[in-house]
Each structure stands twice: as structure tokens, then as C-alpha cells.
Amino acid sequence: MKKTICQFIFFSLTLNLFCQAGDKTIKPVCKIHITTLGENGLRGLLLFTNDSSVIVYPGSRKQWNNGKKFNAVVFNSIRIKRITIKKNNRALKGMTIGTAVGALPMLAGSKDGDKSGLQELTQLTLPVGGLTGAMLGLTEQKSFYIDGSIILFREFKKNIK
Amino acid sequence: MKTIKLLIVFLFSAFQLVPAQEKKTDLRLNFLVSPRLDHFDAAPVSFQVQARLMQFFHKKKMYVIIARSSEDMASQIIAILEIRKAMIGNIWFDSHGHFTRRRSLFEIGNDEFNYKSIRDSCFTIHLKKLSLYCDTNTNAGIGSCYGGATYSLPAVEEFPEQRMNGDSLMIGLSEVLNNASVYGSESFVMTGPGILNASYAFSGNPGRKKFKDPVYEPVWKKLGEWNCYSGKEKKFTETVTVSLNQDGRISFKHKNYLEFEKNREKWVKKLSRLKRGNFNIATLYQEKNGPGPVGKSK
Numbered sequence: 017m018k019k020t021i022c023q024f025i026f027f028s029l030t031l032n033l034f035c036q037a038g039d040k041t042i043k044p045v046c047k048i049h050i051t052t053l054g055e056n057g058l059r060g061l062l063l064f065t066n067d068s069s070v071i072v073y074p075g076s077r078k079q080w081n082n083g084k085k086f087n088a089v090v091f092n093s094i095r096i097k098r099i100t101i102k103k104n105n106r107a108l109k110g111m112t113i114g115t116a117v118g119a120l121p122m123l124a125g126s127k128d129g130d131k132s133g134l135q136e137l138t139q140l141t142l143p144v145g146g147l148t149g150a151m152l153g154l155t156e157q158k159s160f161y162i163d164g165s166i167i168l169f170r171e172f173k174k175n176i177k
Numbered sequence: 178m179k180t181i182k183l184l185i186v187f188l189f190s191a192f193q194l195v196p197a198q199e200k201k202t203d204l205r206l207n208f209l210v211s212p213r214l215d216h217f218d219a220a221p222v223s224f225q226v227q228a229r230l231m232q233f234f235h236k237k238k239m240y241v242i243i244a245r246s247s248e249d250m251a252s253q254i255i256a257i258l259e260i261r262k263a264m265i266g267n268i269w270f271d272s273h274g275h276f277t278r279r280r281s282l283f284e285i286g287n288d289e290f291n292y293k294s295i296r297d298s299c300f301t302i303h304l305k306k307l308s309l310y311c312d313t314n315t316n317a318g319i320g321s322c323y324g325g326a327t328y329s330l331p332a333v334e335e336f337p338e339q340r341m342n343g344d345s346l347m348i349g350l351s352e353v354l355n356n357a358s359v360y361g362s363e364s365f366v367m368t369g370p371g372i373l374n375a376s377y378a379f380s381g382n383p384g385r386k387k388f389k390d391p392v393y394e395p396v397w398k399k400l401g402e403w404n405c406y407s408g409k410e411k412k413f414t415e416t417v418t419v420s421l422n423q424d425g426r427i428s429f430k431h432k433n434y435l436e437f438e439k440n441r442e443k444w445v446k447k448l449s450r451l452k453r454g455n456f457n458i459a460t461l462y463q464e465k466n467g468p469g470p471v472g473k474s475k
Contacts, residue, residue: 051454052334052458054333054334054453055453055454056333056334056392056453056454056456056458057453057454057455057456057457057458058457058458058459058462059457059459060459072459074459074460074462074463075459075463086462086463087462089459089462095334
């Protein structure tokens, strides 16, 4: 009996915690630009996707961070022509990859005996690689053509995951 | 003795029942009303700087009122008018127009006046206090974009076609201000340099990409056009481009902004280049979930 009561209390407590966490952990997946079939543009933050629709926060990331409350917009796939997404922290990721590529001459030099020439080269390639990576990351965006089709929308949904 | 007492009481009560009437004086002052904001906004700041500069040269005629609300504005204006024993000659409400709210409006600090709230006697209680100092010779200018717009905005996605009702706003404001003449713009109102120089500084168009969308087509078509509602004649009259004189008087230009060939060429070019997708319809959804037409805007 004691065991059952303990189990009941444990489950009820954890269930409650999950509910609270669930409310707090809604985070925007990425920036989204929806082009409707009427060629109108909606820019916002993608919250999540259903089987046939996207749920968007109609504000900027700054407004989200400031706690500005807007009701989420539900956009059905039959109204969508094209979706363009920009993922989070892409500049940082790009910079990391670029810096890693820029550091390759140094790694190559560590195997050889003479390092002086390669070290000078690395001083140049490291910042250039980082900057190029950051620039490429900033401009990186993925576009999905939906044209009101549920099948194409499911393809997009797979890519989001 | 009893009769005399009764007569005194009757005269006293009759005196009490006399309605408040407008104060008749010859002196007329001009007021420029601008909002006091918590955050930096270039448009009102530009207006306030230029107005303050001109006030320096026209201290006896023009006053710049920077207010947080209509109550604040009314108390400031009434204090000046009582000291100077004057009436309002011209009053200009500098404000932003909010296209995404899909209605004509102007704001005094945090208070939004539109076709519905201008009819709400509780909401206009402070603005109404100015009616004692206004008459048919008073001119009031709505200095917000689309403040006197009479067209209907086209339907966008799930938002139906909607009339701006700027004419209703102008009639309402005229009634609140004791049948004053009210001026409102159909299109954009700019705040470039020289707005108090009787120039075309109020005319023109903003350069931002979001305005170059077919959603704004009715606004572009009416560029530089102003409406006037005469409270005396109770009718709308056509006016050409409105401007402000150095002492804050509302004046008119003889030529419309688009009658100049250079402006017309630019306008035709821009009108033909409107492209769908430049305007972010998310802003419409933001306002949809915000406060309704009646009440405070913030």
C-alpha cells in the first residue's frame, strides 16, 4: 500500500513538472518567411509545425526576447506558396567551420619539420576563414517550394526535424 | 422683503444655469502638439526640434506642447490660454499613423483617437475642455499619415476590405473642438527639414521598401492630397497641399505636390514598381491581437 501511495505521489509530481516545463520550453525553431499564394510575405519565427500547417510567432526575435505577446498565427499549407527558413546561430556555426578550415595549414605544419612559413600563412588564413564562414553562415537560407501541396509540405516538415 | 429674497434666489440660480460659452477674445495662439515618448523615435524628435527652434522666434504666437496624454495636453494648453486670455487659432497634432491598424487615427501621447473613440464622450473628455477656446475660426490639423483618409484598404489574406473612416474622424474632431475646421491627409505626412517654413516638407513619400507594396496602392494614389472639413458649413471642401507657417499657422500651397512635373514623374515610376511581398503581413496579425478601435493604444 505504501509503495502504491509513493508511486502515485511520484507520478503526480513528475507529471506536474513536465506540464510546467512544457509551457516554458516553447522556443522558436528558426526565422521563417512565408510567401502566400497571393504573393504576400509573412516574416516571423517558426514555433512548430503540424501535419498540414505551420504555427508562427508574428514578430521579430528581439520582440520575442522582450516578452512581447502576440497570438500565434496558424498558416495552412494550402495557402502557402514558398517557405524560406534561416536557422539559429548560423553565423557562429559558419565562423567555427571557417576558423577550423583556416587552421588546417597549422595542422599540416605540425607533421612536417619546418613550421615558420606555415605559421605565417595560418595568421592570414585563420581570420579570413572565420570571417568568410560567418558571412556564408549569415546569408545561408533554405527555401522550400510548397505551392499549396500537402505532399511538398510534408517534405519540408521532414527537413525541419 | 420675501419678494426681493425670491428675486435674488432666482437671479442667482439663473446665473448658475448659464452654460459655459467660448471665451471671446481677439488674441489667437497657435499650438503644436507632439507626443512625449519613452523610446527614441526620429520623426517626433525632428518635429520637436524644428518646432522648438521656431518657437524661439515666435514666442508670443506659437507654443510647442509635448504631452504624455490628452489630459496632459489639455492642462498645458488651458494654462497658457488662461494666462494670455486668448483663443486657439491653430492647433496641429503631430503623430504617427498606423497603417496596420487599418483605420485613420492620431495619437496624443498614449491616447489614440479614431472614428470610434472620437465619439466616446468619456474618452474625449480632456480634448473637449479645449472647445471653450475654439470656434469656427479655429483650424485643427491632423498631422498623422492617413489621418483624413477616405478610401477603403484592399483585402489582404484573411483581413477583409476595410474603410479608413478618416472623414468620420475629422467630423468628430470638429464637433469636439466647437465646429473648428479640420485638415487631414489622405496619404503620407513627412517630417523632413523645413516643416515650419510654409514649404512642401509634409509632402512626399517614405523610402522604405515596405511601403512599395500594392497593399499601399490607395495611399500612393492619393499622394499629397488633403481633406478639409469646415465645421461652420458642415461640409468637406477640397484643399491643396497643407503646410505650416513659421508661427504655427496652417496654410495652403497654391499648387498641389503632384502638379510639379518632377514629383509626378517620380510618383508614376514608383506607382508602377509596387511589388507584392515587400510588406510584412505579420504586422497585421500583431495589431489584430492588440487593443480594439476604442481605448488606449498602449
